[in-house]
Amino acid sequence: MNRGKYPFLVATMIVxxxxxxxxxxxxxxxxxxxxxxxxxxxxxxxxxxxxxxxxYLFGIIGSPDRFFWAGLRNNLILLxxxxxxxxAIALFFATMLNLSGSTKGGQIxxxxxxxxxxxxxxxxxxxxxxxxxxxxxxxxxxxxxxxxLLRLLGYERPPSWLADPNTALATVVVVMVWMNVGFYMVYFxxxxxxxxxxxxxAAAIDKASRWQSFRMVTFPLLRNxxxxxxxxxxxxxxxxxxxxxxxxxxxxxPNETTTVMALSIYKxxxxxxxxxxxxxxGVVLFLITVVLAALTLRATRREQVEM
Amino acid sequence: MSERVRNLLPGVTRRTVIKxxxxxxxxxxxxxxxxxxAGGTASGESSSNGGGEKxxxxxxxxxxxxxxxxxxxxxxxxxxxxxEHVGLxxxxxxxxxxxxxxxxxxxxxxxxxxxxGNPPEVIDNSGADxxxxxxxxxxxxxxxxxxxxxxxxxxDANVKVRDILLPxxxxxxxxxxxxxxxxxxxxxxxxWYSGTLFKDKGWQPAKTWDEFLxxxxxIKSSGLAPFIHTGVHTQYMxxxxxxxxxxxxxxxxxxxxxNLKPDGWANDSMLAAAKAIxxxxxxxxxLDGAEGMDHTTSQTQWLLGKAAIIPCGxxxxxxMKGKVPxxxxxxxxxxxxxxxxxxxxxxAINGGSGEPFIxxxxxxxxxxxxxxxxxxxxxxxxxxxxxxxxxxxxxxxAGKTLSSPSTALKSVADAxxxxxxxxxxxxxxxxxxxxxxxxxxxxxxLTTGRSTAEEYCAAMQKASDEVAADPKIKKYSRS
Numbered sequence: 001m002n003r004g005k006y007p008f009l010v011a012t013m014i015v016x017x018x019x020x021x022x023x024x025x026x027x028x029x030x031x032x033x034x035x036x037x038x039x040x041x042x043x044x045x046x047x048x049x050x051x052x053x054x055x056y057l058f059g060i061i062g063s064p065d066r067f068f069w070a071g072l073r074n075n076l077i078l079l080x081x082x083x084x085x086x087x088a089i090a091l092f093f094a095t096m097l098n099l100s101g102s103t104k105g106g107q108i109x110x111x112x113x114x115x116x117x118x119x120x121x122x123x124x125x126x127x128x129x130x131x132x133x134x135x136x137x138x139x140x141x142x143x144x145x146x147x148x149l150l151r152l153l154g155y156e157r158p159p160s161w162l163a164d165p166n167t168a169l170a171t172v173v174v175v176m177v178w179m180n181v182g183f184y185m186v187y188f189x190x191x192x193x194x195x196x197x198x199x200x201x202a203a204a205i206d207k208a209s210r211w212q213s214f215r216m217v218t219f220p221l222l223r224n225x226x227x228x229x230x231x232x233x234x235x236x237x238x239x240x241x242x243x244x245x246x247x248x249x250x251x252x253x254p255n256e257t258t259t260v261m262a263l264s265i266y267k268x269x270x271x272x273x274x275x276x277x278x279x280x281x282g283v284v285l286f287l288i289t290v291v292l293a294a295l296t297l298r299a300t301r302r303e304q305v306e307m
Numbered sequence: 308m309s310e311r312v313r314n315l316l317p318g319v320t321r322r323t324v325i326k327x328x329x330x331x332x333x334x335x336x337x338x339x340x341x342x343x344x345a346g347g348t349a350s351g352e353s354s355s356n357g358g359g360e361k362x363x364x365x366x367x368x369x370x371x372x373x374x375x376x377x378x379x380x381x382x383x384x385x386x387x388x389x390x391e392h393v394g395l396x397x398x399x400x401x402x403x404x405x406x407x408x409x410x411x412x413x414x415x416x417x418x419x420x421x422x423x424g425n426p427p428e429v430i431d432n433s434g435a436d437x438x439x440x441x442x443x444x445x446x447x448x449x450x451x452x453x454x455x456x457x458x459x460x461x462x463d464a465n466v467k468v469r470d471i472l473l474p475x476x477x478x479x480x481x482x483x484x485x486x487x488x489x490x491x492x493x494x495x496x497x498x499w500y501s502g503t504l505f506k507d508k509g510w511q512p513a514k515t516w517d518e519f520l521x522x523x524x525x526i527k528s529s530g531l532a533p534f535i536h537t538g539v540h541t542q543y544m545x546x547x548x549x550x551x552x553x554x555x556x557x558x559x560x561x562x563x564x565x566n567l568k569p570d571g572w573a574n575d576s577m578l579a580a581a582k583a584i585x586x587x588x589x590x591x592x593x594l595d596g597a598e599g600m601d602h603t604t605s606q607t608q609w610l611l612g613k614a615a616i617i618p619c620g621x622x623x624x625x626x627m628k629g630k631v632p633x634x635x636x637x638x639x640x641x642x643x644x645x646x647x648x649x650x651x652x653x654x655a656i657n658g659g660s661g662e663p664f665i666x667x668x669x670x671x672x673x674x675x676x677x678x679x680x681x682x683x684x685x686x687x688x689x690x691x692x693x694x695x696x697x698x699x700x701x702x703x704x705a706g707k708t709l710s711s712p713s714t715a716l717k718s719v720a721d722a723x724x725x726x727x728x729x730x731x732x733x734x735x736x737x738x739x740x741x742x743x744x745x746x747x748x749x750x751x752x753l754t755t756g757r758s759t760a761e762e763y764c765a766a767m768q769k770a771s772d773e774v775a776a777d778p779k780i781k782k783y784s785r786s
Contacts, residue, residue, distance in 0.1 A: 040446055
């Protein structure tokens with residue numbers, strides 16, 4: 001009976017595999033090759049230049065590319081702050097909406113109105129990034145909504161947010177966290193619903209406080225979901241292109257305080273016509289992301305809880 | 308902007324399994340670029356240009372039966388004028404050979420065409436998604452337009468096209484001395500104000516910087532912010548600084564900056580101009596919050612009467628169409644002279660021909676492209692353009708044929724007539740996009756008090772020196 005299995009597998013897999021190879025693998029391979037050329041993006045021919053693009057990037061020839069490395073610095077700041085803040089807030093909301101209400105008839109519930117809040121917090125997820133970028137640009141404008149509110153509250157000289165190098169990146173962080181919290185709240189809610197209620201009820205019977213049952217029961221059982229969330233958010237933090245390109249002054253400014261690596265890639269291609277060089281930056285971004293993702297997976301692998 | 312990149316990112320990060328997601332999203336930077344590259348294997352066949360016989364009606368020798376593709380940037384000037392111009396070409400050719408498409412995404416649409424060796428004939432390379440002209444020139448992708456300059460005009464066989472273009476038009480469209488892009492629309496930079504407001508308050512437009520500061524003081528004491536600018540697009544203020552410095556120090560300032568000279572920015576004229584702008588900030592003459600406003604926001608605030616004077620280009624009226632209050636009477640004046648001993652007279656302006664039209668070197672009907680440009684510069688085409696867009700085409704005497712122009716258009720035509728030969732423009736920001744980034748960055752620092760005039764000049768000089776020393780950037784020069 002096993003004879004029919006192999007042709008069946010081939011028949012079903014061949015189309016997706018071809019599509020995957022043509023549209024995913026082959027562009028990647030081309031990208032690695034293009035990083036070694038001087039292609040501008042506007043000619044039919046180009047020259048192989050070896051590692052020259054990487055030498056420019058690392059300043060072995062000329063001075064190091066300040067825009068790209070400022071982007072790396074900001075990406076790393078985002079990588080530290082955005083996942084941590086998003087996950088902390090999303091966990092808090094998920095706990096409040098699922099496990100922190102009154103215990104009726106032995107059932108653990110969320111706070112009153114949990115369903116309403118769940119929808120409310122999820123709304124940012126369904127708005128397009130372009131709309132969000134424009135919206136927040138207006139809110140954080142020095143004469144915008146936020147500062148009008150702050151002036152009403154008595155702050156005579158509120159910060160100018162995106163126009164001030166001291167507050168610009170923090171503003172980007174706030175927006176990125178706001179964009180992501182809703183999705184991870186729903187994600188953690190789903191994970192929490194798979195936690196056996198008996199464990200939480202047992203903890204309650206043992207007079208565990210809410211904080212204790214969160215720390216000793218909920219949190220360890222969510223570890224897998226947290227790993228996934230960290231990796232996804234880490235990738236989002238290493239990218240951050242769309243919101244930075246749409247919202248910040250420059251974009252990437254003031255003084256390169258909000259630029260990210262992907263923006264440098266974009267600028268080098270689009271504005272400077274240096275496709276090969278832009279691709280070399282893409283390769284570096286790729287390597288950094290893979291290394292960080294691998295480290296995250298390795299660091300969290302052995303701490304899984306057996307159930 | 309690349310929709311492709313923006314759309315790809317969330318899709319990849321959310322839908323892929325963990326490990327491959329890590330690799331996949333990381334590759335977005337490289338992969339998205341690679342995806343654009345896929346078409347780059349076409350042959351290097353050169354265009355065929357032969358065909359037509361040279362006659363008085365057809366001085367360039369175009370094959371009238373050959374197809375012609377025109378791509379218009381559908382921005383502030385719309386695309387209706389393109390339709391009209393294509394109609395004029397078809398009438399000339401005696402058949403429906405020319406077609407027009409319009410888009411706001413020039414580079415996204417046309418980069419694959421260039422990479423495939425099949426670009427359109429005529430391109431209006433403008434807007435936020437314009438292609439990098441310097442790169443196209445360096446790769447010999449743009450046709451040499453010199454034959455057009457030496458051809459007779461449509462309207463008078465005894466006048467060459469070269470002679471009806473504005474002063475500086477050939478120079479500013481030339482790369483290493485070869486004419487590659489035709490700026491079609493006349494534009495100029497200046498200080499704008501409401502004629503009605505100034506008349507009501509008895510304020511006089513200032514001709515020198517001292518007068519300007521005195522005027523600002525007067526305006527401020529009346530409770531109005533004297534000055535507003537866009538802090539998001541600080542290239543506007545940078546252009547003003549360069550204009551004032553050039554009027555102060557003469558053409559050498561333009562040449563020094565464009566040719567990346569070691570004293571291009573570090574000189575007395577540039578410093579004087581930077582100090583003038585620093586004064587605006589120090590004296591509190593700039594409206595609070597301007598540092599975070601984009602161009603349309605700042606222009607709206609100005610129209611709402613929150614500030615008296617705004618620096619902008621001559622497209623301002625057209626850009627704010629429908630938002631100008633009745634009786635506002637917007638008027639432009641040249642930037643004030645820094646001193647009474649400036650090298651150039653007060654009417655000198657930073658301006659010239661914008662809205663760059665280019666012809667693809669590899670396109671099939673290159674000569675037809677040149678002919679199209681020749682037709683565009685004829686009186687029929689330029690008056691149609693002014694009628695449809697409220698802007699002047701960049702040919703001499705375009706202002707003379709206006710019927711009942713607005714105060715804004717009239718002030719532009721007057722300023723251009725008064726300037727005469729004293730029209731100049733700088734090319735460095737188009738030639739070197741890293742310097743365009745630098746000027747935006749450093750002007751934002753200067754106008755918010757984060758740096759002084761001295762620091763501004765030093766930072767710009769450093770950025771210019773870095774470009775001069777960067778081996779991967781193709782250099783241009785002018786004289």
